[in-house]
Structure formats: C-alpha cells, structure tokens
Amino acid sequence: MRLIISILSFLFLSATALAVEIKPFLKPLNSTSGWIIGNGLWNITIGDVYGKKLFYDGRDLIGDAVGHYSGYDGESNFVWTSASIYEETPEYLDVVFSATEIDLHWIIYPDLAGAYQYIENKALPTLAVLRTLFRLDNTTFTHGRTNIKDEALPLFSDILASTKVQDETWQRADGTYITKYDWSDFIRNLDFHGVYGSEFGSWYIRPGRDYFNGNHLKQELTVHRESATGDAVELNVVHGSHFQVNSSATFPAGKIWGPWLWYLNSGSRDDAASRAVQEFASWPYSWLNDSDYQSRGSVSGRLILSDGRPAANASVFLGDNSSNKSTLDQGEHYYYAGTTDSQGSFDIEDVRTGTYGFYAWSDGGSIANVSTTFTRNDIAVQQGDETALGLLTWETQARKAIFQIGELDHKSLGFRNGGAPYQHALVAQSPANLTYTIGESNASDWYFGQSALGAWTVLFDLTAADVPSNTSASASAVLSLSLAGYSQTVSLDVSINSQVLTSLTSTTLPSDPGLYRSGTTAGEWRFLEFDIDAGVLTAGTNSLVFEVTRTTLWRGFMWDSILLEWKE
Structure with missing residues (x-):
C-alpha cells in the first residue's frame, strides 16, 4: 500500500508540473517514506538519507544512481528526522531538512530550476570533510566542467578494465591513469562546476566562499565518475582535507556553510556561466534572513616592506585570530582571501563582523625574494564600518x-x-x-x-x-x-x-x-x-x-x- 501511495503522489506531482507555474512545495509522502519538494519545473523525492527521483523537463535525472545526500568524513551520512517549512515569503519557500548534527535548507523559488542550499551546524563532531552531493544518471551526464577542465568523464567500462594502483586511481593497459583527483581545483577560483550532457546540466554555483576552510591554495574535489557504480558525481565539498596536512575542525553552533545555488539547465555551459555571473554579483544574498550573515564590514590597508618596496601583488588573508594553525588548515569560522595591488594596497569587502587575524605572504613578482610573512591579530570588524589598518610595515629577512x-x-x-x-x-x-x-x-x-x-x-x-x-x-x-x-x-x-x-x-x-x-x-x-x-x-x-x-x-x-x- 505504501508503494502505491508513493507512486500516486509522484504521478500527481509530475502531471501538475506541466502547468505554467506551481508554487514551491513540501509534500510529505507518509510517516516513513519521506517527502517531495520542488516547484513547477522540478521535484525530488527525499527519504531519510537519499534524494531520488529527480524530475526535470520530463526526465528522471537520477535513475539507478544513488542520488542526493549529505554527510561527513567518508560515508557518515546525515539521517533526516524531519522536514518542515522554515520560512514562506511571497518570493520563495525555505524548506529545512533536520538531522541530529545539522539543518540543511532548500530555498525554492517558483521560476528557478534548482534551489539555493545552506547548512547550519547544530551538533557536528570534529571533522575533516563536510559535503553535499548529487550522484546522477551516467548516461544523461557524460561530461564534467570546472573553470580549468571541461571534458568527458572517464567511461565506467574503462575503470572496470583497469588496474587499481592507489585510492580512486587506476592504470589502463596503455600505462595512462584514471583518477578522480585529476578533477580537483583551487576552490576559491571556481566560477561554477558540475556535470552535463547533450540535454541536461546540473551545476553548483558558490559565490562568497567565506564559509570554505583554507587560504588561496585550498584545493578540493569537484566532479568525477564513481568507481563502484559508474554514477556521475557532482560534489559540493564545503569543508575538505584532500590536499592538506590537517583540516580537522570543531565548529561553533550556528555556523553556516553557504548559501550556494544548485542549478539545472539544458546542459548549456554558457547559460550556467551567465547564471554564475548573476549569482556572484548578488552575494551576499539579501534574502537570507539571518542577522549574523547580514552583519558585515570591510578591512583595508597598505603593506610596505621594511626595505621601502610596496608589497605588490602579495597574498592577503583574513582568518583565525591568534591561531597556531597554518592559514591553509584554518577552518572553524569564516575566511577571506585577497591580493594587494601594485602599491601594496588591499580592500577586503563584505567581511562578517568579528575579530580576525590578518596574514600576508609573497606571491612572487617584485617581492619574490621575501621569505618572511606578515601577521597582525585582533582585527575587529564591525557592521557597516571600514576597518582601516593604514600603513603596515612588513619586516623582510634583510639579507x-x-x-x-x-x-x-x-x-x-x-x-x-x-x-x-x-x-x-x-x-x-x-x-x-x-x-x-x-x-x-x-x-x-x-x-x-x-x-x-x-x-x-x-x-x-x-x-x-x-x-x-x-x-x-x-x-x-x-x-x-x-x-x-x-x-x-x-x-x-x-x-x-x-x-x-x-x-x-x-x-x-x-x-x-x-x-x-x-x-x-x-x-x-x-x-x-x-x-x-x-x-x-x-x-x-x-x-x-x-x-x-x-x-x-x-x-x-x-x-x-x-x-x-x-x-x-
């Protein structure tokens, strides 16, 4: 009987999706089998762990693949104990899925193919990896795209015919390799990433980036072919450790990762690129009803080396105050990466209010011989204010x-x-x-x-x-x-x-x-x-x-x- 109810509910929602517009919705299936969320353009059925039956433009984009889920450190996946309407406005519906450790929000607009998402910490353990992801149909999604790589995903049959040589890495008979790590990227440079085919595309667009751990050189996985099942994998690693000495962190209650946009389209990379420009221009999002998120200021100043040279094109970073961790390994709070101009000046905008450490180091060029780094702690950022640090003298090694x-x-x-x-x-x-x-x-x-x-x-x-x-x-x-x-x-x-x-x-x-x-x-x-x-x-x-x-x-x-x- 439960299966019949689920099928009838799905058929009803799929049929009504053909209408010109359906308001965003949350529909419980029954007390044990999950919920359906979506609008007139798409809908997905979400159980206690996995989201399945993702319908868009008349096609199930998941099929036999695993679907959507969230978790941490390996395969510790969140179990959703409830789903409810967190906020409903004339513009959107905010649906929150709750687990013991986190709340995952889906912000659904009536005319948007996809949804904004963000995670709020409730009781996460100390962890190294926190992620959401989609594992999608491998015949529909044949290619992957980041800002530095855009090509066909490796064939599942190719993986099966190759020899495993280390974690998620295989050697073909001709001596070449297949590995998911070839799809890695420096995440603060990413405009958008995802998987696509000739008819459909699924993309993550992540403006802001202040919720990511690590500095300019923070790298993470993005997309790949799942080696056990062949699923097309679209990863959203918001706290990661795949290229670091140690990124384990313990987070304050209420920390937010996101919001980011999960976006569906016809597979057009040009359309996804246009949407990414729009999203980056809209950050920080005015619609997020969270006072801490909306409370922001800025930090500015000018770095001069002790030998008189401007610290031109140096890397600058606002991170943890008085920290004994490297800037790459910092990850408990919020982080801002920038670069000085030719005169050593910097201006970091839209910084969450709080107290930060400020760090700088050579990024080559005219200061490529400077081996010292610059640190100043107790940088206070207040709402609506510019924290002007003025002229900062950076002591070189003077040799x-x-x-x-x-x-x-x-x-x-x-x-x-x-x-x-x-x-x-x-x-x-x-x-x-x-x-x-x-x-x-x-x-x-x-x-x-x-x-x-x-x-x-x-x-x-x-x-x-x-x-x-x-x-x-x-x-x-x-x-x-x-x-x-x-x-x-x-x-x-x-x-x-x-x-x-x-x-x-x-x-x-x-x-x-x-x-x-x-x-x-x-x-x-x-x-x-x-x-x-x-x-x-x-x-x-x-x-x-x-x-x-x-x-x-x-x-x-x-x-x-x-x-x-x-x-x-």
Whole structure:
C-alpha cells in the first residue's frame, strides 16, 4: 500500500508540473517514506538519507544512481528526522531538512530550476570533510566542467578494465591513469562546476566562499565518475582535507556553510556561466534572513616592506585570530582571501563582523625574494564600518642574496612541469639526478617535484670578494627551503660542500597528499631555514646537494624556492 501511495503522489506531482507555474512545495509522502519538494519545473523525492527521483523537463535525472545526500568524513551520512517549512515569503519557500548534527535548507523559488542550499551546524563532531552531493544518471551526464577542465568523464567500462594502483586511481593497459583527483581545483577560483550532457546540466554555483576552510591554495574535489557504480558525481565539498596536512575542525553552533545555488539547465555551459555571473554579483544574498550573515564590514590597508618596496601583488588573508594553525588548515569560522595591488594596497569587502587575524605572504613578482610573512591579530570588524589598518610595515629577512632558484610564492610555478594540469604520477618524470649551475641554468631546468633515489646538485661560484672574512660574523649564511608540498614517505639529505645541514624525513616533516593526488602546483606550504657556519662557503665552486635516500612511489618533495643568503 505504501508503494502505491508513493507512486500516486509522484504521478500527481509530475502531471501538475506541466502547468505554467506551481508554487514551491513540501509534500510529505507518509510517516516513513519521506517527502517531495520542488516547484513547477522540478521535484525530488527525499527519504531519510537519499534524494531520488529527480524530475526535470520530463526526465528522471537520477535513475539507478544513488542520488542526493549529505554527510561527513567518508560515508557518515546525515539521517533526516524531519522536514518542515522554515520560512514562506511571497518570493520563495525555505524548506529545512533536520538531522541530529545539522539543518540543511532548500530555498525554492517558483521560476528557478534548482534551489539555493545552506547548512547550519547544530551538533557536528570534529571533522575533516563536510559535503553535499548529487550522484546522477551516467548516461544523461557524460561530461564534467570546472573553470580549468571541461571534458568527458572517464567511461565506467574503462575503470572496470583497469588496474587499481592507489585510492580512486587506476592504470589502463596503455600505462595512462584514471583518477578522480585529476578533477580537483583551487576552490576559491571556481566560477561554477558540475556535470552535463547533450540535454541536461546540473551545476553548483558558490559565490562568497567565506564559509570554505583554507587560504588561496585550498584545493578540493569537484566532479568525477564513481568507481563502484559508474554514477556521475557532482560534489559540493564545503569543508575538505584532500590536499592538506590537517583540516580537522570543531565548529561553533550556528555556523553556516553557504548559501550556494544548485542549478539545472539544458546542459548549456554558457547559460550556467551567465547564471554564475548573476549569482556572484548578488552575494551576499539579501534574502537570507539571518542577522549574523547580514552583519558585515570591510578591512583595508597598505603593506610596505621594511626595505621601502610596496608589497605588490602579495597574498592577503583574513582568518583565525591568534591561531597556531597554518592559514591553509584554518577552518572553524569564516575566511577571506585577497591580493594587494601594485602599491601594496588591499580592500577586503563584505567581511562578517568579528575579530580576525590578518596574514600576508609573497606571491612572487617584485617581492619574490621575501621569505618572511606578515601577521597582525585582533582585527575587529564591525557592521557597516571600514576597518582601516593604514600603513603596515612588513619586516623582510634583510639579507644579501647569493642565489635563488624559483620565486617565493608557495607554488611550484616556473619549474619544469610545475602548474601543469592535474595529473597522476607526473613526479615520475622528474630525473633521479640533476645538475643545476647558477648563472647558466634556468628555473625551468629544475623540476617541480623530487622523488627518485638520487642527487640534485646546485653548483655556484664565489669569488674571494664575494666571501666575507671568516673572522666576520657576516661570513655565515642561511639556506632557506620553501616547499610547495611534501608527501610521505621520502627522505632527503641536504648538504653544502659535503657538510650535512639536515635530513628531512616523515618523522619531522608533516605530510600532505598533494603530490600523489595529482597536484602539480601545491600541496601544503612548508618553510625551513638552516644556518651555515662561517668558512663553509669558499671562493671557487661550491655545491649544494639534495639527495633522496629513501623513496615511495609518487611521493616526495614539491619545490617552491631555494634561497641562499649571507647572514647580515
């Protein structure tokens, strides 16, 4: 009898959807089988965990796929204990699905194909991943799109015919790879992403981004082909950990992730792009009836280096106040990423009221030799006010350079294969042994990642005039190693003129998964400095050696910059 009632309810809603307009609705099926929500353009049946039977333009877009669901850390999926009308206005209907841990809101307009969504924390545990997603019919949705990748999803049959080599990664018979990590992206750069085919498209448009964890280099999964069933997967990871040392966080009650727009159309990327422009221009959304969300101010200022240069095109970040976490690993509250202009000025608008830490670091260019970072805490933002920080002096390391390989920008850009499209096992193309000669070699002769057993040697000449007197304290030097990422388990001995400076291993250097999860630009930045005693550097040819003494396939060091300076 329950099945008959559900079928009749669905047939009624599908038939009435043919009318010119149906007001947004929430319709309980019965006490145990869930609810139907939608409007005259679409509707979806949602049970205690999964949303199924997504009808749009006369087609069920889910079919045999898993459907819509939300959860955290692996497969801990939320169980909906109730659904109710949270707010009804002349413009929209706000339907809230409640679980023990969260409320998930669907804001449905009568003429919108899709819905706005947002999550509000009630009792989430400490977690690393929080997401919503759609798993859709694999014959209807054949392609995926992000701002950097737009192509056919891999065929399910191709996955089944290949050999699994690590998590969600398969090797074809021809030696190439299939992995969901090739569809990753820097999420603060995303305009919209989703899956589409010749007749239908399903898209996530996420303006604002202040609810995401991490800084400018925060990367996450977006879309992929599900390896067990072949479903087309459209991911909405709003707190993630797939490229980081540690993103576990404990959230305050009431924290909101979103709102974002889930959008349906005919598969047109141009239409989705146009809608994305509209949504980004409308953020922060005026319709969200939440006083904390609407309470915002701005932060402005100008950064000048202590040597007088403007901190041009530096990365700036408003994050946790007085935090001992990296800016990439921060994630409990709200976060704002920006860039200074050519004069070092910045203006960060629409910042939620609260107290923040302000951080800045080199993004290359005219300040590519600055290894220090800037931090100021206790930045108070009040509603409607501009927090003007004025002129901020950023102390540099104030040393005389001997040489530098690569710009300090927390990224592998400029090196061979650095910044290439996401692809598995690219580090395997890096040589085991390499010689780099200062004054003759270019940054592109250095590789973005080092993994194989062997030694990379940097040769550099010093004249007697270059080397301060060994009786002078200034004869000592500092070697700065800036790593765009490090993936265990690989060990590296660093020596200069046969004197060992350090051994970098997994026991002392935290690991991020960037290098073995298709990352080519960054994982998580690490910065290390080592003193070189007076007398070690001499007139003539000197050598700096990076020797891999232990390796694991596809793991290793992702380089940002190597900087050798006289200590002054």
